[in-house]
Amino acid sequence: MSVSTRRIALASGSAIAVLLIGIFAVTQQRGADVFADCRQSVIAGGAGAIGGAFTLVDENGATVTDRDVLxxxxxxxxxYTFCPDVCPxxxxxxxxxIDVLDEMGYDVTPVFISVDPARDKPEVLKEWTDYLHPRxxxxxxxxxxxxxxANAYKTYYRVPENPEDEYYLVDHMTQTYLMLPGHGFVEFYSRETSPETMAENVACFVDHAG
Structure with a gap:
């Protein structure tokens, strides 16, 4: 075997070794993920990079934390409640x-966090949320x-500074986060996801959570 041929063989062998190590690492990581069969999205930095502790005020005026709510x-x-179309x-x-999940036998809580505190006082939130769903x-x-x-959940919003119009719009992201006790954030859903698809995927995560 010539020197050049040997070099090519060694390089090819090294490339294959690196590829196999990469495949093994991904397989091991997937095998360690109890939710691997449910995941529909890839989260930069991993699921643990999203979510965390918060302290907010509920629709009844009580101060609550993530441990009280989730x-x-x-x-x-x-x-935000004044959102004309997207949020509703x-x-x-x-x-x-949530209703589909109820029919499937899963108890899941819907949560709405306002990004418009100037207008979304507790009494405003209560009327809006009670209209949409009792839970x-x-x-x-x-x-x-x-x-x-919002920073903990890596979401974006922007309220206009000193708005003159009382019906001002708030720019914000529209993903929905699935949170599981003991696991935290596990998945997010885009606007295109149907209620049925969302319910089936949520059920998958709940089942695999044990």
């Missing part, structure tokens, strides 16, 4: 999924509390 599997959404549509989808939990708080919660 006691069951929960679907968490950041929006997204939350309508979320509570429809929908509405959360608001100070600007600092809401910003901290």
């Amino acid at each position: 006691t069951k599997p929960s679907l968490v959404y950041f929006g 549509a997204d939350m309508g989808r979320n509570v429809a999924a 929908l939990v509405g959360l608001t708080g100070s600007e600092e509390q809401i910003r901290a919660a």
